[in-house]
Amino acid sequence: MxxxxxxxxxxxxxxxxxxxxxxxxxxxxxxxxxxxxxxxxxxxxxxxxxxxxxxxxxxxxxxxxxxxxxxxxxxxxxxxxxxxxxxxxxxxxxxxxxxxxxxxxxxxxxxxxxxxxxxxxxxxxxxxxxxxxxxxxxNLFMPSADQELRRFQQKIEENFRIIFHEMSQYLRVGDHDWNEMEMVETGRLLKEAKERSVHNVENRFDEEELWFYRYFQMRDKQFDVLDHLLPHITSFHPYSDHGEKLADFLDEIAEGIHSGNTAEVYLDKLDKMNEEYRKMPLPQTEEEFDMRAVLFLIMNEIRRYLTIKKSLAK
Incomplete structure (x- = not known):
């Protein structure tokens, strides 16, 4: 019909x-x-x-x-x-x-x-x-898309949590059976959400609609960071103390994913972790050197992810 x-x-x-x-x-x-x-x-x-x-x-x-x-x-x-x-x-x-x-x-x-x-x-x-x-x-009478946009927001945030938890799981146990379905779905959801938020801005012209537009733009940039972060995570040697501590941090970030501004708290924790890692003894083998390099790459990507979120509150 x-x-x-x-x-x-x-x-x-x-x-x-x-x-x-x-x-x-x-x-x-x-x-x-x-x-x-x-x-x-x-x-x-x-x-x-x-x-x-x-x-x-x-x-x-x-x-x-x-x-x-x-x-x-x-x-x-x-x-x-x-x-x-x-x-x-x-x-x-x-x-x-x-x-x-x-x-x-x-x-x-x-x-x-x-x-x-x-x-x-x-x-x-x-x-x-x-x-x-x-x-x-x-055309003055345009239905609000707020409920639809909030559903997009909730689903995208849930997928982000799953992605972070899966990366954390890899750092703890190594390769497992995650099929990365959430990565594919999130890319599609972000594309649809951005298009819908643009239409909503052009219909209603108020501050709330602009917030949704900025929010999905922010999540899209963060998703790009996750896409770059994932290969670094899978190249990191699991079962290490560094991996366990990093996994705990990723789980914290996952549980703190919402529209509020929590980035400042996690950036402070990241700075402390970074300082601890810099005080570690120099690597003795090529493998240790490679893992240390990957560790800092991962932390830099996480910093980029959090900084993007922080920009939404400005």
């Missing part, structure tokens, strides 16, 4: 309302007002404003060129060709190229009637104003 979405409902009601208003005002070609409304209903308020301005500007350009060409050369099919060849570059020049088709409707109105008067020009502009206005009014 096909689901009728919010945008479809607005498009249907908007077209009907625009036609009813134009018909009530006894405008010629009143059905065209409905066409304009349908073309102006967009997924976001921001996009609707941009399209509405483009439609109106393209209409002015199309009517102006058409009026001049029809007056000079008459009402012939080849005049239409000339009008289109002149008006389309102008629309592109003034960044209204997406409205070429909409403007052509008004050009064809003049061609069908084969006369140009000020009352007819005002009629066409009225159709455009009605169609655009109804679309903009309806």
């Amino acid at each position: 096909v689901k009728i979405g919010y945008r479809i409902l607005k498009t249907a009601f908007g077209a009907g309302i625009s036609i009813a208003i134009a018909q009530l005002l006894q405008l010629t070609f009143y059905a065209s007002a409905g066409t304009v409304t349908m073309l102006c209903i967009q997924r976001t308020r921001k996009k609707s404003y941009e399209i509405a301005w483009q439609r109106f500007l393209a209409c002015l350009i199309g009517l102006s060129v058409a009026a001049a060409m029809f007056t000079v050369f008459g009402y012939h099919p080849w005049t239409i060709i000339l009008i289109i060849l002149i008006s389309i570059p102008l629309m592109i020049r003034f960044k209204a190229k997406e409205s070429v088709i909409a403007s052509s409707v008004f050009i064809f109105h003049l061609y069908v009637l084969k006369h140009i008067t000020w009352s007819l020009i005002l009629n066409e502009l009225a159709l455009m104003v009605i169609g655009v206005s109804v679309a903009l009014l309806l």
